Amino acid sequence: xxxxxxxxxxxxxxxxxxxxxxxxxxxxxxxxxxxxxxxxxxxxxxxxxxxxxxxxxxxxxxxxxxxxxxxxxxxxxxxxxxxxxxxxxxxxxxxxxxxxxxxxxxxxxxxxxxxxxxxxxxxxxxxxxxxxxxxxxxxxxxxxxxxxxxxxxxxxxxxxxxxxxxxxxxxxxxxxxxxxxxxxxxxxxxxxxxxxxxxxxxxxxxxxxxxxxxxxxxxxxxxxxxxxxxxxxxxxxxxxxxxxxxxxxxxxxxxxxxxxxxxxxxxxxxxxxxxxxxxxxxxxxxxxxxxxxxxxxxxxxxxxxxxxxxxxxxxxxxxxxxxxxxxxxxxxxxxx
Numbered sequence: 001x002x003x004x005x006x007x008x009x010x011x012x013x014x015x016x017x018x019x020x021x022x023x024x025x026x027x028x029x030x031x032x033x034x035x036x037x038x039x040x041x042x043x044x045x046x047x048x049x050x051x052x053x054x055x056x057x058x059x060x061x062x063x064x065x066x067x068x069x070x071x072x073x074x075x076x077x078x079x080x081x082x083x084x085x086x087x088x089x090x091x092x093x094x095x096x097x098x099x100x101x102x103x104x105x106x107x108x109x110x111x112x113x114x115x116x117x118x119x120x121x122x123x124x125x126x127x128x129x130x131x132x133x134x135x136x137x138x139x140x141x142x143x144x145x146x147x148x149x150x151x152x153x154x155x156x157x158x159x160x161x162x163x164x165x166x167x168x169x170x171x172x173x174x175x176x177x178x179x180x181x182x183x184x185x186x187x188x189x190x191x192x193x194x195x196x197x198x199x200x201x202x203x204x205x206x207x208x209x210x211x212x213x214x215x216x217x218x219x220x221x222x223x224x225x226x227x228x229x230x231x232x233x234x235x236x237x238x239x240x241x242x243x244x245x246x247x248x249x250x251x252x253x254x255x256x257x258x259x260x261x262x263x264x265x266x267x268x269x270x271x272x273x274x275x276x277x278x279x280x281x282x283x284x285x286x287x288x289x290x291x292x293x294x295x296x297x298x299x300x301x302x303x304x305x306x307x308x309x310x311x312x313x314x315x316x317x318x319x320x321x322x323x324x325x326x327x328x329x330x331x332x333x334x335x336x
Contacts, residue, residue, distance in 0.1 A: 077169060084173060095184055099186070102188055103189040107291040170309060190244075211287070246297065248290045251281050252302055
C-alpha cells in the first residue's frame with residue numbers, strides 16, 4: 001500500500017503543478033487545493049460514520065489479529081483516496097485548457113450509428129418508468145459517491161486475497177487517471193446536456209424539455225448540471241468547471257464495482273454488480289450527462305485494464321507480486 005500511496009501523492013503533485021502552470025498563480029492553486037482538501041476530508045469523515053458496520057464484518061472475516069495488521073494499510077489507502085480525489089478535481093478542470101471541447105458532434109453521431117438513427121437519451125426515457133426515475137438522484141449521487149470514495153478502503157479492510165487487493169486498488173487509480181484524465185483529454189467533450197450551449201444549436205432541445213417534464217432538471221442532478229455550467233468554475237480563483245463527458249467516470253466506477261463484486265462473490269455479487277452498473281449507465285444517458293458511447297468505452301477500458309493487470313500478476317510466482325508491492329503467499333491474508 002505504501003507504493004500506492006506514493007503514486008497517489010505524485011498524481012496530486014502533478015495536478016497541483018499543472019493547475020498552477022495553466023493559471024499562472026501558484027499561491028491561488030495551493031489555496032484551492034487546501035480548500036478542496038478540507039471539503040473532501042469532511043465528506044470522507046461523514047462517509048466513515050456510515051461505514052462503521054464494516055468493522056464487525058472485517059472482524060468476522062479476518063479475525064482481530066489480522067484486522068490490527070491492516071490498520072497501517074487502511075490509513076495509507078484512505079490518504080491515497082483523498083489525494084486521488086483532490087488531484088482528479090483539478091486535473092479534470094484543466095481538460096478544456098489542454099484540449100478545447102471538440103468531440104461532441106462525433107459522439108452524438110456515434111450514438112445514432114449504434115442505435116439506428118436514434119439518440120440514446122430518447123430510448124432511455126422510453127424504457128424508464130417514472131417510479132424508477134424518481135430514485136435516480138439517490139443512485140447517481142450518494143450511492144455512487146460511496147463506491148467512488150470507499151471501494152478501495154473496503155477492499156483493503158475486508159478482502160483476504162492480497163493479489164486481488166493489489167489489482168483493485170490500482171484499477172481504482174486507473175479509473176481516475178487513465179479514464180478520467182488521459183482518455184477524457186483526448187476525447188474532450190461536454191455531453192448532450194451542454195451540447196446546445198457549447199455549439200449554439202437546438203440539437204438536444206427535446207432532451208431539455210423531457211428532463212423538465214420529468215422534474216429531473218429541477219432536482220439535485222439538474223441543479224448540479226446548472227452549477228457546473230454557470231461556474232465554469234471557480235475554486236479559490238482557479239478554473240474548475242468539472243465538465244467532461246467522454247469517457248464516463250461514473251460508469252467506470254460502477255464497472256469496477258461490478259467487476260469486484262463478481263470476482264469476489266460471483267453469484268449474488270455478479271447480480272448486484274450488474275444491476276448497479278446497468279442503473280448508472282442508464283442514468284448517465286437518461287440525465288443527458290453522457291452519450292451511450294461514453295459508458296461503453298468506460299466499460300471496455302476497465303475490462304482491458306483488468307485483463308492487463310491479471311496478466312502482469314500471473315507472471316509472479318512463489319511469492320506473489322501484486323501492483324501494491326511484494327506480498328506473502330495468498331494463504332496469508334494479513335500480508336495485504
